[in-house]
Amino acid sequence: MAERENRGRGRGRNREEETPEFADRLVAINRVSKTVKGGKRFGFAALVVVGDQRGRVGFGKGKAKEVPEAIRKATEQAKRQLIRVPLKEGRTLHHDVKGHHGAGKVVMRTAPEGTGIIAGGPMRAVFEMLGVKDVVSKSTGSQNPYNMIRATLDGLRNESSPRQVASRRGKKVADILPKRDDHPQIDGEQAPVSEEA
Known part of the structure; x- marks a missing residue:
């Protein structure tokens, strides 16, 4: 009986060891309040982005009376909502994309090697956690993180x-x-190659 219990526990530990290590980035923390009969109760809301820096990323939000608890809740939610994104050469996007949510609109463009992450605020956190090294992006509309x-x-x-x-x-x-x-084409025909070279 004891052997069965130990075997089950051992399997669980191996699963935890196999899961990749995630990095997280705190994007925003707000003080929020709830009005109750006796006055106001203050708490904190945290917005966290989590990723493995190899093509998986997710975000989560958490609320609690203390900041560390809010961050912990947000991190757990982010790990449950991971998405996989294919990366070109492990450093940039395959093609240009647009995204929107509500009034927030973003444009993301693939970039040559050495460009770096050209993005503002919350978008930068997403790209860093995703593992993108070269990208050009622009956010228009809502600046809400x-x-x-x-x-x-x-x-x-x-x-x-x-x-x-x-x-x-x-x-x-x-x-x-x-x-x-090797040779450019002109009107469907192969361009003549100069014999001077």
Whole structure:
């Protein structure tokens, strides 16, 4: 009987060890109040972004009377709401995307190596936790951090890799990606190559 219990506990520990380590970033913390019969009760609301910096990211919000408890609740919620985003070369997006939530609108563009993360506030936290190293983004409309993060994640959900597009169309990846020819083409005919070189 004791052996069975120990076996079950051991399995649970292995699962915890197998789960990847997540990094988290506190984006915003607000003091909130609830009006009750005796006056006002004050608490704190936390907004946290969590990611494994290898293509998974999520956000969560938590409320509590103390700041650490609010952050803990937000982190747990974020870990339950992770989404996977395909990254090009593990550093940038595959294509430009737009996202919106409510009045918050964001535009995210793929960028060459060495560009860095050009993003403001809450969007930067999402990209850092996602593991993106090169991206150019712009936020218009609502500057509310909740809406900005939701709009960013809305755009990232629409991100798709060439492999995903190929499988949806029933084609090979090589058929979808543009072919790179050695010589440029003019009106469907191959351009003449100069023999001076």
